[in-house]
Amino acid sequence: MYLLRIVLPDQPGALGTVASALGKAGGDIVAVDVIERQSDGTAVDDFVVELPIGGRADMLVSACQSVEGVRVVWLSRFGAGGDLRRDLEAVEAMTDTPANAQKLLVDLAPAVFRADWAMLVRQPAGTDNAEVPFATRNAPDLPESQAPWLPLKKPIRLSVPESWEDYGWRNVAAAAVPVGGREQSLVVGRSGGPEILDSELARLAHLAALAETIQRAVTSGNDDD
Structure with a gap:
């Protein structure tokens, strides 16, 4: 389980495009949170993503950055797993x-x-x-x-x-x-x-x-x- 914090264009379709890219990289998205909308027209989102055994975290970064205007600012293991309390x-x-x-x-x-x-x-x-x-x-x-x-x-x-x-x-x-x-x-x-x-x-x-x-x-x- 990994936590990805990304900056992406705050516009319709951007979130879905990132989600599709992560899916193609083998990532199973457990949760998505819009953390902050910024004045420059971007948004900061957190993705909690589960990888199958043998999956590589760098593939998640590459998948996100393959989407135009998207930047990964953080990637780490997420110890809380899928039991998310909001x-x-x-x-x-x-x-x-x-x-x-x-x-x-x-x-x-x-x-x-x-x-x-x-x-x-x-x-x-x-x-x-x-x-x-x-x-x-x-x-x-x-x-x-x-x-x-x-x-x-x-x-x-x-x-x-x-x-x-x-x-x-x-x-x-x-x-x-x-x-x-x-x-x-x-x-x-x-x-x-x-x-x-x-x-x-x-x-x-x-x-x-x-x-x-x-x-x-x-x-x-x-x-x-």
């Missing part, structure tokens, strides 16, 4: 168990955003050390319990300190969005990339806000009782 499915899962909305947000974010890991990072006001209430199994450590991006006002791409590279942060493209106030954030990371786009940042922030709203509603209901 934004609405994540919201539905959080709504089903609202008391655990923040933990579910962490658990589901990697599959929703084609990332490798996610974590919830908290640093209460007046303290020097950050803590990680929830994290996926393969999330890196926080060196010296530091989260220099907190407090956080808005979604950001993280600039990873060079000193963190030996703690699992080497070549990581990561982003953080506030969850339930400036002292807490959801962080997602991709090992090696691709970079997290503005549209993905906006979706991530929206999903985090929904998780907070869902969990707060349960807390408020309990307070009323």
Whole structure:
């Protein structure tokens, strides 16, 4: 299973032409997502493609680039397989168990955003050390319990300190969005990339806000009782 991120002309028929080219190269398309439409008349799309045993990933790149105006910007193995959870499915899962909305947000974010890991990072006001209430199994450590991006006002791409590279942060493209106030954030990371786009940042922030709203509603209901 591979993740292909491509730039293609944002015009009728372009997506179908790419899909046909991938099919001819032996690729079985599992999912397609339009990630971002850009001002220059192009779009950024993610394809999750499965190859048969013996299939070569470079054939997928060649197939895409055989289509006029198409450029491959990323190719990597996709560890989440075909069990893809999208934004609405994540919201539905959080709504089903609202008391655990923040933990579910962490658990589901990697599959929703084609990332490798996610974590919830908290640093209460007046303290020097950050803590990680929830994290996926393969999330890196926080060196010296530091989260220099907190407090956080808005979604950001993280600039990873060079000193963190030996703690699992080497070549990581990561982003953080506030969850339930400036002292807490959801962080997602991709090992090696691709970079997290503005549209993905906006979706991530929206999903985090929904998780907070869902969990707060349960807390408020309990307070009323």
